[in-house]
Amino acid sequence: MKNYESAIVKRLYSATPEREWNRLNQDVFHRLEFDGTMKFLKKHLPKKGLILDAGGGPGRYTIELAKMGYDMVLLDLVPENLRLAEKMIKKNKVEKRIRGIIEGTITDLSLFDDNTFDSVICLGGPLSHVHPLNDRKNAVRELRRVVKKNRKVIISVMSKWGILLATPMGWPNVVKFNSYVTKFAKTGDDYHFAGESFCHFFTSEELIKLLKTQCLKVTDISALEGLNIDNETTNEFEREHKKAWKNWMKIHESVFRESFAIDSGGHMIVAGRK
Ligand SMILES: C[S@@+](CC[C@H](N)C(=O)[O-])C[C@H]1O[C@@H](n2cnc3c(N)ncnc32)[C@H](O)[C@@H]1O
Numbered sequence: 001m002k003n004y005e006s007a008i009v010k011r012l013y014s015a016t017p018e019r020e021w022n023r024l025n026q027d028v029f030h031r032l033e034f035d036g037t038m039k040f041l042k043k044h045l046p047k048k049g050l051i052l053d054a055g056g057g058p059g060r061y062t063i064e065l066a067k068m069g070y071d072m073v074l075l076d077l078v079p080e081n082l083r084l085a086e087k088m089i090k091k092n093k094v095e096k097r098i099r100g101i102i103e104g105t106i107t108d109l110s111l112f113d114d115n116t117f118d119s120v121i122c123l124g125g126p127l128s129h130v131h132p133l134n135d136r137k138n139a140v141r142e143l144r145r146v147v148k149k150n151r152k153v154i155i156s157v158m159s160k161w162g163i164l165l166a167t168p169m170g171w172p173n174v175v176k177f178n179s180y181v182t183k184f185a186k187t188g189d190d191y192h193f194a195g196e197s198f199c200h201f202f203t204s205e206e207l208i209k210l211l212k213t214q215c216l217k218v219t220d221i222s223a224l225e226g227l228n229i230d231n232e233t234t235n236e237f238e239r240e241h242k243k244a245w246k247n248w249m250k251i252h253e254s255v256f257r258e259s260f261a262i263d264s265g266g267h268m269i270v271a272g273r274k
Contacts, residue, residue, distance in 0.1 A: 006105070008198055009129045010078055013057070017084040021058040024124075028238040029231035033267055036224040036256070037123055037156060038064065044152050044220065044271045045070070049118025050099065054106045054143060055126020059085035066097035073100040073117070075109075077126075107135050109142040120147045122155045125267065128199050131189070136200070140214040147274050153216055156224065156269040160188040160201035165264055169230040204262045207270055216272030223256040225265035 013020060024034040041061075045051065050071045053062045058081045062074040066089070076082055082101050089098055104111065106126055120143045130136045143153045164185060167175060175181050184190055188201040202210075208218050227248075228234040238245045255261045262268045 006077065013078040014080040017058050017078070017080045020081060021060065021084055021088065024060055027231065027235050029225065029228060029234040032226070032228055032234075032265075033124070033156075033224045034060070036222065036226075037061070037269060040220070040222055040269050040271070041065070041121065041154065044119070044154055046118050046151065050116070052109075052112070052117045052120045052143075052146060054109070054120060054122040055124070055129075056085070056121075057081045057124065059088055061121060061123055062098070063088060063092045063094055066094035067092065069097070071097055071099050073102065074098070075100075075102045075104045075106070077103070077105055079103050106130065106139040106142060108138075109146050112146045114145050115148045116146050117151070118148060119151055120144075120153045122153070123269075124156060125158045125199070127155055128158045128201065131198055131200060136210060137214060140210055140216065144214055144216050144272070144274055149274055152219070152271045152273050153211075154269065154271050155207075155211075156267050157202045157207060158199065159263055159265060159268055160185075160203050161263040162225070162229065162265050162267075163190075163201050166230045166266070169233065202268070204259060204268055207268065211270060211272040216274060218270060219273050220271040221257070221262060222269050223258075223261040223265045224267040224269055226252045226256045226261040227264065228252070229264060229266075 024030050048069060050073070051065055053072055053074045056062050056074045056076055059074050062072045062085065066072050074082070074085055082103060085101060089095055106122060107130060122143055127136055127139055130139050147153050190199040190201060204221060208221065211218050237248065
């Protein structure tokens, strides 16, 4: 990863560790990501063991999995996230399960031996912040290298079609800069959006290919937000139409493994076996 890109990702996250901690719990829309991810993890993680939470931010999943009895190593690029994680780990009284809190990058996990972990998770889009494609390949190769044979790497990333579908609701002003949006639709690369960040948004086809080229056998892929494209509309739907929302969730559950739903939501999640 080029240094200036890792620097802008660091700058973005170092200013907002609390926001990152609250992100998954802030409203119904974001709970879809968290609940969908936990359901997926429960299906694919072994019953117990040592898990690497790579790009784990302030540790929401580390803490949740530690509460379930897993031994956890948390790794993130941003020290501010890790400092908050230490606080939240203490507050949640799961210190005994935490085997390491490490500043590092998913593109170079050389401090871990091959075949160390019973599973590796990389959730909420750390891989979306890695650029260019060759570095994303390195990252997936590293995530695979450190997981034990026959065990799974579980990755969630942000969706290119999902963000394009949400654009008219969320960012009509950005569309004014036609060449910017046209380039994004082509490449999935969001360069310095609002001058704050770099992010690569994936199609499901591209994500599957990336895992396959790094010798991970894709065993499952799912939508997280699925049919719920935009947070304000989703939150209002749940608030104003409780009964309809319950039915809508049943519909969501019945289609969240369909390819159109995987690509239309904010995030998709995939499991790849070594
Ligand atoms: C949207 S947050 C997700 C955090 C956490 N996994 C979650 O789902 O709550 C993305 C995280 O990726 C981290 N990150 C970005 N690039 C990274 C890299 N190259 N190596 C490790 N972590 C990285 C950021 O610091 C941030 O904590």
